[in-house]
Amino acid sequence: MADAMAAAAAGESPPLQADYFFGRPWPDLNEGLSYTDTFRGADAETTAALINFYSENYKSSAPLPGWIHRIRNGQITVDGQVVTDPDMILRVGSKLVYHRLAWKEPFAPHLLQVLYEDDDMVALNKPSGLQVLPKGIFQQRTVLAQLQWKEWKMPPSSCSKRKNVQLHPVPVHRLGRGTSGLLLCAKTKLAKVQLASYFAEGAANAEKKRDGTEVGKERKISKFYRALVTGILEHNEDVVTQPIGLVHYPGVAEGLYVACSSGKPAMSKVCVLERLVHQNQTLVQVEIHSGRPHQIRIHLAYIGHPLVA
Structure with a gap:
């Protein structure tokens, strides 16, 4: 007061x-989701059936019968109009919207x-x-x-x-x-x-500063995390500068983030907080100096001490 x-x-x-x-x-259910596309052809005379557009461009979302069901179920609009005919011919420039039904997350x-x-x-x-x-x-x-x-x-x-x-x-x-x-x-x-x-x-x-010198001196915001890892770390402190990048992986459409030389620079400072010898685990503090996806998981695994599941 x-x-x-x-x-x-x-x-x-x-x-x-x-x-x-x-x-x-x-x-209980979310509001569903809408995905918008614009049909584009090589020239003004290009045409294609609606079912061909979705079944060929979004194979990972649903097989051919699945897209036929969605179209006949009224889940797709073309230029603002609901279309239920899978064989409808699209015009270049047509706006397509697939309305995914609500689901329980x-x-x-x-x-x-x-x-x-x-x-x-x-x-x-x-x-x-x-x-x-x-x-x-x-x-x-x-x-x-x-x-x-x-x-x-x-x-x-x-x-x-x-x-x-x-x-x-x-x-x-x-x-x-x-x-x-x-x-x-x-x-x-x-x-x-x-x-x-x-x-x-x-x-x-x-x-x-990939050599680890003067770590964090110029930062206005510092990020610290605590994590439990497998194994016993030998050194009290370790600076990891392994780059992290996205690589193709079968079955994962967006790919996976991994430690790779072609990735973006990343830096993590790992400090031991407690060695749990009987459990063969170590409690560590990780200060990350970059915000790469899954950086803590990747860097700890890179030095041979993956996160405890």
């Missing part, structure tokens, strides 16, 4: 209440804890099992959805340029679905740009 009175006397906005929980229980926690909040940003304690942004089978059960559903005290447009005001906070970085920890979300576009630039500095510094 004293802090709020002092801020008001100085003409500043009082600090917002923090350390509280929010979250709406997930609906796997379990995910819905409560989020606010640790800090002001007019520019919100710091959340993200629980394990909750995805940050929509991807794959998790399209609704995400941090972003809960941020959109909550009523926030956003900066008044009279106090800042309207173009800078957002409807709700947005995450400025990601944490893996299975990872718990601090997640920063920006309330304004300016804050989003500034915070994102701080995280980008880590990747830039990792590329410049």
Whole structure:
């Protein structure tokens, strides 16, 4: 209360209440998903049947009978009109939309804890099992959805340029679905740009300092994680600078992120917190100086100590 009175006397906005929980229980089904395409041909006379377009371009989504069923079920529109004839001939430039039916997403926690909040940003304690942004089978059960559903005290447009005001906070970085920890979300576009630039500095510094010298000296934001790994680490500290890249892998459409020489620079500093000799495991702290996908998992496995399942 004293802090709020002092801020008001100085003409500043009082600090917002923090350390509280929010979250709406997930609906049983999500809202489905729409995928938009534009039919393009080599020339104006090019034509193709609707079923050919989907069965040839999206084989991994469904086999031919599956696409026929979706079309006859009224799940596809062409130029805004529902089409149920698989043999309909498409015209160049036609807009196609496939409407995926609603489905029940796997379990995910819905409560989020606010640790800090002001007019520019919100710091959340993200629980394990909750995805940050929509991807794959998790399209609704995400941090972003809960941020959109909550009523926030956003900066008044009279106090800042309207173009800078957002409807709700947005995450400025990601944490893996299975990872718990601090997640920063920006309330304004300016804050989003500034915070994102701080995280980008880590990747830039990792590329410049792959020898591990002066680790973290120029960073404005540091990222620390705790992890339990298999085996007993010999050294108390280890700096890993193995590049991480995306490679083709059978059965995985997007490919897999792995340790590879052709990947992007990445840097992790691993420090031993406790050696659990009887369990043949080690509790470590990992400070990552770049934000490559699955960086902790890949770097720990690279030095011979994969995460405990």
